[in-house]
Amino acid sequence: MSHGTLLVxxxxxxxxxxxxxxxxxxxxxxxxHTPLMSGTNAIHGIVVVGAxxxxxxxxxxxFMWIIxxxxxxxGSANVVGGFVxxxxxxxxxxxxxxxxxxxxxxxxxxx
Amino acid sequence: xSYNVSNLLYLITIVTFILALHYLSSPAxxxxxxxxxxxxxxxxxxxxxxxxxxxxxxxxxxxxxxxGGFGAVAARRVKMTAMPQMVAxxxxxxxxxxxxxxxxxxxxxxxxxxxxxxxxxAAIVLSGLIGAISFAGxxxxxAKLQELIKGRPITYPGQKxxxxxxxxxxxxxxxxxxxxxxxxxxxxxxxxxxxxFGVLFVLPIGGADMPVVISLLNAFTGLAVAAGGFELxxxxxxVSGMLVGASGTFLTMMMGKAMNRSIANVIFGAFGQVTExxxxxxxxxxxxxxxxxxxxxxxxxxxxxKVVFVPGYGLAVAQAQHDVRQLADLLESxxxxxxxxxxxxxxxxxxxxxxxxxxxxxxxxxxxxMDDANGEFPRTDVAVVVGANxxxxxxxxxxxxxxxxxxxxxxxxxxxxxxxxKRSMNPGFAGIENPLFYNPKTVMLFGxxxxxxxxxxxxxxxx
Numbered sequence: 001m002s003h004g005t006l007l008v009x010x011x012x013x014x015x016x017x018x019x020x021x022x023x024x025x026x027x028x029x030x031x032x033h034t035p036l037m038s039g040t041n042a043i044h045g046i047v048v049v050g051a052x053x054x055x056x057x058x059x060x061x062x063f064m065w066i067i068x069x070x071x072x073x074x075g076s077a078n079v080v081g082g083f084v085x086x087x088x089x090x091x092x093x094x095x096x097x098x099x100x101x102x103x104x105x106x107x108x109x110x111x
Numbered sequence: 112x113s114y115n116v117s118n119l120l121y122l123i124t125i126v127t128f129i130l131a132l133h134y135l136s137s138p139a140x141x142x143x144x145x146x147x148x149x150x151x152x153x154x155x156x157x158x159x160x161x162x163x164x165x166x167x168x169x170x171x172x173x174x175x176x177x178x179g180g181f182g183a184v185a186a187r188r189v190k191m192t193a194m195p196q197m198v199a200x201x202x203x204x205x206x207x208x209x210x211x212x213x214x215x216x217x218x219x220x221x222x223x224x225x226x227x228x229x230x231x232x233a234a235i236v237l238s239g240l241i242g243a244i245s246f247a248g249x250x251x252x253x254a255k256l257q258e259l260i261k262g263r264p265i266t267y268p269g270q271k272x273x274x275x276x277x278x279x280x281x282x283x284x285x286x287x288x289x290x291x292x293x294x295x296x297x298x299x300x301x302x303x304x305x306x307x308f309g310v311l312f313v314l315p316i317g318g319a320d321m322p323v324v325i326s327l328l329n330a331f332t333g334l335a336v337a338a339g340g341f342e343l344x345x346x347x348x349x350v351s352g353m354l355v356g357a358s359g360t361f362l363t364m365m366m367g368k369a370m371n372r373s374i375a376n377v378i379f380g381a382f383g384q385v386t387e388x389x390x391x392x393x394x395x396x397x398x399x400x401x402x403x404x405x406x407x408x409x410x411x412x413x414x415x416x417k418v419v420f421v422p423g424y425g426l427a428v429a430q431a432q433h434d435v436r437q438l439a440d441l442l443e444s445x446x447x448x449x450x451x452x453x454x455x456x457x458x459x460x461x462x463x464x465x466x467x468x469x470x471x472x473x474x475x476x477x478x479x480x481m482d483d484a485n486g487e488f489p490r491t492d493v494a495v496v497v498g499a500n501x502x503x504x505x506x507x508x509x510x511x512x513x514x515x516x517x518x519x520x521x522x523x524x525x526x527x528x529x530x531x532x533k534r535s536m537n538p539g540f541a542g543i544e545n546p547l548f549y550n551p552k553t554v555m556l557f558g559x560x561x562x563x564x565x566x567x568x569x570x571x572x573x574x
Contacts, residue, residue, distance in 0.1 A: 007230055010341060010349055017337075017350045021357025024129060027136040030455045030480060033362065034462035036135050037322075038198050039145055040358055041329050043128050045152065045201075046351040047208045047336045048175075049159045050343050054215040056163025056171055064215050065167070069174050071211035076178030077185075078205035079156075083149045084186035085197050090142035092191075092469035 035089045042082025048075030112161050120158045121347035127151025128351050132358060138475075155347055178204075191470055192427045195463070196256035199325045202332050203249025209335035210242030210302055216342040217288075217298050226291045234341035236285035236301065242335035243302045245328045247309030252321050252328065255313070265314045271379060277308045312378070320377045322456070322463075323366045327374065330359025366456065400536065403554040405563060408530050409570025412438075415492035417448040419484065421521055422468065424458050425498015425533065429560035432471035435497060438568050439473070445571070450477045452484030452494075452521050454502035481521060488525035496523060496531045496547075498560045504545045515543060529553040532563045 028036050052075075055068030112120075127147045134144025160171065182201065189197045213235045220227050227235075254260045284301040288294075316324055333355025340348030367374050412418055420435060439449045451473065457464040465478060479487065488494060496503055499521075506513035507520045523529050529552050536548070536555075547553055556563050 003228060006344060010344070010346070013346060014337065014349055014353050017353035018357045020129065021132075021354040021359075022361050024132045024354075025135070025358040025361055029136070031453070031462045031465035031478070032135055032138060032141060033366070033455075034194065034466055035141060035145075036132075036462075037326050037329055037359075037362060038194070039131060039135055039148065040333065040355045040362075041198050041202050041205070042145070042152075043131065043148060043351055044205050044329070044333045044336045044355040046124070046128075046155060046348055047205050047212070047332075047339060048178075049155050050212045050336070050339045050345060050348050051174075051208050052156070052159045052163060052171055053343055053345070054212055055174065056159075056166050056168075063218055065170065067211050067215040067218070069170055071208045071215070072171060072174030073178035073181075074204040074208040074211070076175045077182040078178075078201050078208065079152055079182065080179040081182030081186040081197070081201040082205075083145065083152070084183055085189070085194060085201065086145045087142065087149075088186065088191075089194065089466050090138075090145055092466055093138040093141060 032093075035086055035093075038082065038086040038089060042079065042086050045075060045079030045082050048072065048079050051075040112158065117158050117162055118346055121155060121345075124151040124155040124158075124347050125350045127154075128354060132354065190430075191467055192430065193257070194466070195322060195325065196253045199249045199252040199256065199321075199328070202325065202329050203246045203253065206242045206245030206249060206328070206332040206335055208242070209238045209332065209339045210246060210305075212339045212342065213239035213242065214295075214298060214302070217295060221293055221295065227293070229289060231342055232289040232291075234338045235298070236288050238335045238338035238342065239298055239302050240281055240285055240305045241331050241338065243305035244309040244312070245331040245335060247306035248313045248328050248331075249309075249325070251310050251313040252325050256321055264317045270311070270315060274308060274311050277304060277311065281305050281308060316378065323363060323374070323377050326359060326363040326366055327378075330356050330363060333357075333359050400548055401551075401554045403530070403556055405556060405566035406570050408554065408556055409567050409574065411493050411528060411530065412442055412447070412495070412567065413445055413571050413574050415442075415447055417450075417487075417491045417493075418442055419479075419487065419491045419494045419523075419526065420449070420451045421494055421496045421499050421503060421523055422451060422453070422457060422464050423497065423499020423502060424463075425500075425560050427458055427463065427467050427498070429498065429562075431497065431561040431564050432467045432473075434561055434564040434568065436468070436471040436473050438564055438571065439477075441568060441571050450479050450484070450487070452479050452481070452487075452523075454481055454499070454521050455519075457499060457502050481519060485522050485525070488522050491526040492528065494523040494526035494529045496529065496533075497564070498532060500533075500545055501543060503547055504543065505547055505550075506543070506545070510546075513543065523547065524550055524552060527552070530556055532556050532558075532560050534559060 051071035055072050128151055131144040131148030134140045217235050281301050281304040284297050288297050313324060333352045337349050337352030337356055340352055363374060367377060426432060442449050451468060453464050501515055503521050503523045504515060505524055507515045507518040510516055524547060531548060531553055533555060548555060
């Protein structure tokens with residue numbers, strides 16, 4: 001594939017991704033806005049893939065190595081931290097209405 | 112692994128990311144969505160690992176271990192109240208990684224014969240510029256929320272003009288690079304300038320607006336990552352980065368809308384800066400404030416038919432969500448109808464309060480969003496404001512000179528009585544005087560939110 005063809009293809013999926021991004025979150029309720037911000041934060045952790053390519057495929061001496069290594073460290077922190085924080089937030093949204101009823105009635109008896 | 116095979120596998124990753132965002136539209140399967148996204152991320156990392164063919168595998172492993180280890184520990188240890196600054200931190204490092212990729216790519220292609228292609232050059236400049244702004248801006252946002260530096264806006268004369276000149280200089284450097292001046296130092300200067308701009312552009316923004324800024328910087332990092340995808344001719348970076356760029360922009364606009372302010376106003380408004388003058392005026396002619404004892408308030412609550420709690424950041428800081436739930440349960444056992452009114456921007460991020468209350472096992476159906484809650488206040492006996500301030504400030508409805516005029520608020524003053532739990536008469540996070548406190552319907556219960564709630568629990572139990 002020539003560079004021009006590839007570029008047109010890349011721009012195409014870029015534009016489609018813009019619309020998809022708008023579309024897919026337009027239905028997210030306010031109460032999930034914080035996890036949403038955190039979840040998208042984890043997704044852009046995909047930058048670690050770019051960092052790995054720089055570190056893994058760059059054979060251009062110590063400069064590339066150091067930059068690539070730093071990028072991998074930062075990118076990995078983004079990925080792992082992002083997903084773990086989001087998971088911790090969403091863990092709290094578990095379905096719990098039935099359990100809660102029991103909880104409340106027990107408290108009621110106690111009081 | 113061939114180019115085609117790896118791209119097909121990357122497509123799986125892209126699909127999981129889209130599903131992850133899609134599943135976030137309901138609390139029931141949001142968590143599964145996020146886990147699916149994590150699986151997609153693992154696939155992408157494994158594919159990329161194989162692609163690199165084992166070159167410097169130990170460096171890759173070490174880097175991932177260091178970064179991933181830090182991320183895991185920090186994310187596990189952080190308290191729920193400190194989530195916003197954690198998101199800022201992880202967002203910043205992502206932006207930093209994108210900027211570093213730009214540096215490395217320019218370094219790689221410069222020795223090649225001929226001029227770098229214009230689109231690759233532009234992508235390098237964009238990811239360097241936006242990534243560096245996002246990195247530095249997020250670090251300042253982190254420092255502000257962590258209270259390492261002052262949360263209040265920091266302003267000085269010529270600030271906007273200075274920032275504009277700096278940004279212009281960065282763009283000019285970028286244009287020079289794209290036009291074909293082949294010098295790595297241009298990109299270093301560009302990145303340094305952009306980082307400085309990132310710091311200067313977040314400094315004047317007040318702490319209360321920080322969530323909007325983090326959301327905006329989140330979108331920035333997405334864009335920087337997408338640009339990185341163009342440099343490396345990598346689909347998964349382009350699509351995932353742009354997904355975040357687009358959804359982050361949309362989310363930022365929704366957050367601005369919830370506060371009835373444009374994004375430009377958030378960024379350039381230096382919100383909450385006029386406070387001292389305003390506070391002085393209000394203190395002069397403010398009228399009387401009634402304060403009550405915990406016992407009095409306990410009686411009010413126990414004999415009410417309907418009580419609405421209005422939680423704010425004060426509740427989060429005091430870690431009082433569990434005690435509030437205990438008080439609510441106790442009141443319910445006495446036959447009081449209890450609900451919670453959640454303002455869209457209560458706390459420091461939209462949905463922040465929902466997360467905290469969910470942590471304390473508050474059942475969903477009791478959480479009312481603003482419009483529902485405002486319908487209920489007129490038939491509410493007691494509205495209990497726990498550490499909230501600006502989101503219940505009637506000035507937003509009536510006082511055109513107030514900086515928050517026009518922001519939709521919770522109309523707690525429609526209730527028969529209002530109890531405000533507050534540490535002192537200091538103005539809130541945004542630093543704006545609140546006439547609600549001087550309303551004859553209002554009684555103040557001063558003290559730490561947690562201690563006050565515990566006293567109320569004891570008071571109600573003793574009845």
